[in-house]
Amino acid sequence: MAVHVVSAGDTLWKISATYGVSIQTIIEVNGLTAAGALVPGLALYIPDNMLPHRTHKIKAGDVIWKLAQEFQIAPSTIIQANPGIKPSRLSIGQIITIPTPLKLAIQTLGFMMPSTVSANIATLNYLGNQLTYLAAVAYSLTEQGWAYNLVDDSAIVTRSRQLNITPLLVVQNITYEGFSAELVGRVLENPTFRKNLTSSLVNLARQRRFGGVSVDFEFIPPARRHDFILFLTELKTALGNLILHVNLPAKTQDLPTNRIIGAYDYAAIAKIADIVAVMTMDYGYAGGPPDPVSPINWMEKVIQYSITQIPHAKMQIAFPLYGHDKVVPSNKTIVLPVLHAQNQAISKWVSIQFDNTSKAPWYRYWLGGAEHTVWFEDIRSYIEMYKLVDLYQLAGTTYWELSYPAPQNWAYLRKNISVKKQ
Incomplete structure (x- = not known):
């Protein structure tokens, strides 16, 4: 494993000669443009024959x-x-670090929002060996609790099955205005509506050949904390041998009255769910001040708390495949794939900085007189995240979202990690 951070005067030819790796390979692995332009601070992943490193x-x-x-x-x-x-x-x-032929073995889950069928299928074909689960983000619920399909996902479910990827039905409390606390609150507090939601989810999962359900209810009102547990209990019972996967907002302590994290009783949920995914993303959130999306020091604090409540062997953490481009001082946010964030720095000829506390890259540029600050992920931050998975012996990772290109991450995963299949 080699990571080369570009210095002033570096060229692809020079880097290629140093590591004995072709220029074309460096371009492809790192998603560089054909011109192969570089800027100081750019981190390049260089494939080599070294043994994987374990933590x-x-x-x-x-x-x-x-x-x-x-x-x-x-x-x-x-x-x-x-x-x-x-x-x-x-x-x-x-x-300590241990070079070894024994790769870290994990389960991986990639979220996909069905869009253009050809693009979705191409993504699945490219990542087929690197995914345990495919989470199809295509379902919401009515005010009476009936789950329904938002966009046709049949093609990606079929292709997932063909690639030995277990497809999961993702249900969200989503409306045209975004996540709705009121919608999920009304459904969870009503026993009849909860029953409607359970039965409709199970029917949809079985009819559409899903391997289980991934619940992504965000901003549940804290008063519905116990009702959420009742719902998950009922759902798991009805699912039987199908998987119950639950996504939880990240926290470092239990604050039962907090409007964002209060409704999520980690320990109680972990006793019910087959897999629990802690969403270790958006520390730096859209609309907020410029901050790293998933700073490694914060992620570790979240993990350290979470494993006191959730068995490490059924816990996943989330890796963002995106970054944030924020206008200062309004904090207007553009979400962009990590590859686009990297190549935007190159196209604008700005140096990339690296924050050693958060283990995250960032840069600053000006457009039309406005200051922009961009935080994103690169091979350095992804390596640190995988180290946490290894160090705390977690079940694996989730990735949001598969349409966002992140070639460095996938190249590293392919070379250094063994992905378990269901």
Whole structure:
């Protein structure tokens, strides 16, 4: 695994010669334009023949020779990968890097909003081996609780099945105005409406050949906290052997009266759901001040709290495949794929900065006299996210949203991680 951060004077020819990798490969893996222009601070992922690197926290009883056996590598390799380590004096809690042929094995879930069938199918064909689950974002509910389809998703469900990807039906409390707290609140508090929602979701899932249901109810009123648990209990019972996947807003403590996170009792939900996805995204949110979308220090705090409530083996965290371009000081926000954010910096000839606390890239440019600040993700931030999955032994990841190109992420996943199939 090699990451090259471009310096002034670097060219693709020079980088290609340094690493022994063709210019065309570097362009394709990093989604560069054919011209291959570079700017200082641009992080390039360079494929190589090195072993994948695992992240391990030292626990009681760990010694180098045992770790070497466990990870099928020579003790000297572990020592070389961790300069300054004292092999005879490992400290509990110490984090080390282990090169190993044993890849991190995880489950992955990609959200897809059905659009142009040909584009959706092309995306699935490209990512077929890298997805465990395909979450079709195409369902909402009526005021009486009946789930209904918003846009035809039959083609992506069929193709997912053919590619051995388990399709999940995503239901959201979405209206033309966005997520509706009032809509989901009225349905959850009414036993009849809850029953309608449960029966219609199960019928839709079975009729349309889904492998389960992914619940994405956002801004549930805190007063409906217990009702949400009742609904999930009823839904899981009715689903039987189909999967119940639940998406939860990220938090670092339980605040039962908070209007955004109060309704979500992590521990109770985790006892019901088969998989729980904590949405570790939008720390820097649309309309808010310029901030990283998923700062690694915040993500780790969310994980540390979450695993006190949710078994790590059924917990996913979310990776954003997008960034935010914000106009300062209005904070008007343009959401753009990480690849577009990267290539926009190149097209505008601005240097990319890297914040070492959040482990996230960013840059600033001016347009029409207005200042823009862009935060996004690159290979460096994605590597740090995968390290967290490994360190805390989580079930895996979710990705929002598959139509957003993120070639560095997929190249890294393909090379370094084993994706489990259902």
